[in-house]
Amino acid sequence: MKLLKEAVLGLFLVSTAALAGQEDVLLRLALENAKIKPEQAIQKITDRYSGFLSEFGIDDEDGSMVYEFTIIDPQDSVELEVIMDADSGKIWLDEKDAISSNALKRKKYQLLMNSGMTLKKAVDEAQKIVPGQLVEAELEQEKGIVFFEIELLTDKGERKVIVDLQSGKPIPVTR
Amino acid sequence: MCSVSRLNLLGRIKASSLLRYTLLHTAIVLVLCGSALWLVKDFSLGFYEKRQDQFVQEQLNSLSSLAKSSTEQEFRLAVEQLAEDNRQVLVVLKSSDGYLGNLNYLPETVPLSPSMGSFWILGDSVLEDGRFQRVRGSRINSRWGALVLAYNSSDFNLFVSRFTLALYAAMVLVLLVGLITGFLFSRKVLARLNTINQVTAQVGDGELAARVPVTQQGDEFDELAGHINHMLDQIEASVEAIASVTSSIAHDLRTPLSRLSIKLDGYLRKGSADAEDILGAQAELATILHTFNAMLELTKLEYGQGDLEFVQCDLSKITSEVIELAEPLAEVREQTLSLKVEQALVVQGNHQLLFRILFNLVENAIKYSPEGSEVKVIIDQSSVSVIDQGKGIPEAEQDKVFQRLYRLDQSRTTPGHGLGMSLVKVVADLHGAGVSFVRNRQTFTVKLTFH
Numbered sequence: 001m002k003l004l005k006e007a008v009l010g011l012f013l014v015s016t017a018a019l020a021g022q023e024d025v026l027l028r029l030a031l032e033n034a035k036i037k038p039e040q041a042i043q044k045i046t047d048r049y050s051g052f053l054s055e056f057g058i059d060d061e062d063g064s065m066v067y068e069f070t071i072i073d074p075q076d077s078v079e080l081e082v083i084m085d086a087d088s089g090k091i092w093l094d095e096k097d098a099i100s101s102n103a104l105k106r107k108k109y110q111l112l113m114n115s116g117m118t119l120k121k122a123v124d125e126a127q128k129i130v131p132g133q134l135v136e137a138e139l140e141q142e143k144g145i146v147f148f149e150i151e152l153l154t155d156k157g158e159r160k161v162i163v164d165l166q167s168g169k170p171i172p173v174t175r
Numbered sequence: 176m177c178s179v180s181r182l183n184l185l186g187r188i189k190a191s192s193l194l195r196y197t198l199l200h201t202a203i204v205l206v207l208c209g210s211a212l213w214l215v216k217d218f219s220l221g222f223y224e225k226r227q228d229q230f231v232q233e234q235l236n237s238l239s240s241l242a243k244s245s246t247e248q249e250f251r252l253a254v255e256q257l258a259e260d261n262r263q264v265l266v267v268l269k270s271s272d273g274y275l276g277n278l279n280y281l282p283e284t285v286p287l288s289p290s291m292g293s294f295w296i297l298g299d300s301v302l303e304d305g306r307f308q309r310v311r312g313s314r315i316n317s318r319w320g321a322l323v324l325a326y327n328s329s330d331f332n333l334f335v336s337r338f339t340l341a342l343y344a345a346m347v348l349v350l351l352v353g354l355i356t357g358f359l360f361s362r363k364v365l366a367r368l369n370t371i372n373q374v375t376a377q378v379g380d381g382e383l384a385a386r387v388p389v390t391q392q393g394d395e396f397d398e399l400a401g402h403i404n405h406m407l408d409q410i411e412a413s414v415e416a417i418a419s420v421t422s423s424i425a426h427d428l429r430t431p432l433s434r435l436s437i438k439l440d441g442y443l444r445k446g447s448a449d450a451e452d453i454l455g456a457q458a459e460l461a462t463i464l465h466t467f468n469a470m471l472e473l474t475k476l477e478y479g480q481g482d483l484e485f486v487q488c489d490l491s492k493i494t495s496e497v498i499e500l501a502e503p504l505a506e507v508r509e510q511t512l513s514l515k516v517e518q519a520l521v522v523q524g525n526h527q528l529l530f531r532i533l534f535n536l537v538e539n540a541i542k543y544s545p546e547g548s549e550v551k552v553i554i555d556q557s558s559v560s561v562i563d564q565g566k567g568i569p570e571a572e573q574d575k576v577f578q579r580l581y582r583l584d585q586s587r588t589t590p591g592h593g594l595g596m597s598l599v600k601v602v603a604d605l606h607g608a609g610v611s612f613v614r615n616r617q618t619f620t621v622k623l624t625f626h
Contacts, residue, residue: 129273129280143307145295161279162297171307172267172278173297174327 024157027058030065031133031153034086038134041067041084042120048091049073051080052112053119054139058086068094074104074113108141111165121168122148126161129170130154147171193361200357201350208349212342220335227311227326228291234264235288235315235324242317250319251275265296265310265325278323285323288313298329308332367396371403383411416578423580423593424470428463435459469594470579476528476601483525483605490520490529491554497533498552501541509547512537517555522625524606532602535595536561536621543567544619558624567619573612599623 031037036044038056046053051073059066065086072079081095103109111117119137127134132152140149146165151158162171234257242250247270254268258277267278274280282294291313298308309332312325370388377385386407387400438456442448448456476483491514498514505512522529533552540550544565551562568576568583575581577600580593603610603623613620 131273145307159279160297164295167284169283170280171295171297172265172280172282174265174277175279 024153027135028133028153030086031058034065036067036084036086036089038067039123041086041089042069042123044089044091045069045071045082045084046118046120049080049082050075054112056119056134056137058135059083072099072104072109072112074109077101077104106141107144108139108146111146112139115165115168117148117163117165117168119148122163122165123150125163125168125170126150126152130159130161132159145171191365193358193365196361196365197354197357200360201353204353204357205346205350209346212345216338216342220338223331224311227328227331230263231291231311231313231324231326232289234266235313235322238322238324239288239315239317242315242319247319250317254322263327265312265327266322268320268322270320281321281323285312285314285325288315294325296325298327371396371400375403378407378410383407383414419581420579423582424466427466427580427593431459431462466594469598473579473594473597473601476598476605483528485523485525487521488524488526488529490522490533490559491516493526493530494533494552494554494559497530497537500534501537504538504541505550508541510541510544511549512541512552513549514552515554517553520554520556520559520625522606522608525602528602528605532599532623533559533561535599536623539595540565540621557626558622560620560622562618562620564617565619567614568612570614577610 038058042053042056049071051071053069054072055068055070057068059068061083067084067086069082069084070079071082077099079097079099080093081097082091083094084091099109119139123134123137126148130152132154134150135153135158136149136151138149140147148163148165150161150163152161153159159175160173162173163169164171238253238257241253245253251268251270254266254276257264258266258275265276265278267274267276267281269281278296284292285294286292291311293309293311296308296310297306308329310325310328312323314321314323316322374385374387386404389397389400389404435456438452438459442452494514498512502512537550537552540561540563544550544563548564550564551560553560553562572583576583576596579597581596582593600610606625608623608625611622611624613622
């Protein structure tokens with residue numbers, strides 16, 4: 001890790017990539033070095049848990065990169081927060097919250113469970129229009145639209161793609 | 176009787192016109208205001224929307240012709256340029272190697288030009304809840320790829336939402352103001368109806384003296400109040416007249432009846448009654464029956480019961496018959512009785528009734544004028560006047576003498592029934608004639624005028 005940081009510092013000092021922001025560069029390097037890529041991690045989680053994946057994120061835990069997942073499990077009426085180590089692939093449960101049956105009836109969760117659209121498919125759609133590395137994906141609802149807000153890391157920095165659950169298609173984002 | 180006050184409060188509110196009028200008034204105001212605001216919205220916003228559609232079509236037309244005449248590189252540059260230069264334009268070109276323009280995706284649902292369709296975009300709005308915007312656009316399929324162009328109406332959408340909010344606020348305001356003014360107006364109108372209601376209820380409960388207050392406005396309510404008050408005056412007068420007639424009947428019948436009773440008591444004590452006694456009792460009964468018959472007859476005449484034969488009647492002829500019959504009465508009082516016919520008077524009428532009222536008038540003249548005086552009857556082209564030298568009827572009582580059983584002599588000791596003048600009045604009315612009184616220094620005239 002120490003080596004990585006030195007390398008980053010060196011890059012930061014000389015590279016034009018500094019224009020895209022230090023965070024992006026760090027993240028790109030971290031992702032390149034990770035043994036398990038985000039897409040693989042999603043596949044593992046989907047295989048292991050029976051619920052619906054509603055969130056994906058990348059975080060730093062004690063100096064090592066981890067993936068964070070939120071899973072909605074309507075059968076047990078719970079929301080699970082699961083963490084996976086990007087290097088070892090070790091998975092552990094971080095939090096387990098009950099979801100009331102009323103909350104599960106909300107449009108957001110109903111579409112997640114019944115539209116046939118999954119976080120994985122949404123990411124595929126997003127990468128079709130913006131080629132980039134998955135950094136974050138989150139289930140949201142605004143103005144009656146239920147969508148995955150997906151952040152992709154491209155050569156030009158982070159890009160946002162919105163995928164509508166109802167149609168399964170992206171919603172154009174201004175740039 | 177089902178009184179309104181016995182219903183419960185809710186029932187009263189429902190039954191009251193106040194609520195209905197208030198709601199009706201509010202509804203009318205609301206519809207008017209709503210239509211006006213809708214027109215404003217349609218003309219202003221609708222017009223602006225059409226302009227936006229026009230703008231989109233114009234831009235697409237020029238891009239379409241540019242695509243035909245330019246290379247792919249030139250066209251892509253033009254699209255990039257348009258996206259950068261114009262904040263109002265949202266444009267996206269789906270080229271072989273990705274999406275170009277200021278949107279990152281080309282929504283496939285947008286219809287081909289010249290049709291317009293709306294779709295969601297995620298914009299960069301200053302407002303938290305304004306991230307998603309609905310925009311209108313259209314599509315062309317150029318040889319360098321499909322292209323969608325839309326009008327970036329986030330400012331306009333913000334304006335529309337504010338405008339709509341203002342519209343709803345205005346409607347709520349109108350609703351409130353409408354309700355309040357409607358309520359106040361209806362209450363004012365109905366308050367006046369209520370006073371009329373209360374008065375009529377009072378009268379219904381027997382307070383005949385109650386009257387509806389009349390304001391200075393002179394409107395329909397005052398007119399109604401006036402009519403009601405007039406009606407109540409009439410009813411009160413009728414009720415008083417009935418009361419007076421009832422007491423008069425009681426009085427007039429009590430005297431002969433008590434005399435009869437005393438007489439019959441006397442016969443019982445005596446143990447026998449001779450023919451003279453019985454005749455005396457019969458005379459009392461005759462008086463009573465006569466009074467009843469006279470009253471029944473008056474009622475019949477007044478309400479047009481029974482068939483009356485109307486023929487041509489020569490009043491001078493009838494009057495001379497009357498004078499012939501009354502002559503003996505005048506002689507007893509040493510009075511002179513004369514008839515002067517200035518002009519013959521022939522009217523359509525009932526001979527018998529006319530004879531009776533003329534006899535009544537002459538008989539009264541003889542009865543109430545001093546001994547040795549003169550009673551004259553004068554006939555002219557339209558009237559018959561009976562002139563005597565008695566003290567006549569005081570002006571204050573001239574209206575009352577026509578009432579049943581009314582007697583000028585309050586002690587009711589002078590012989591008579593108090594029905595003579597009533598008959599005169601009723602018969603005169605039947606013949607369309609008027610009765611008037613004229614007081615001169617020495618004479619008193621009762622005049623029957625035929626029209």
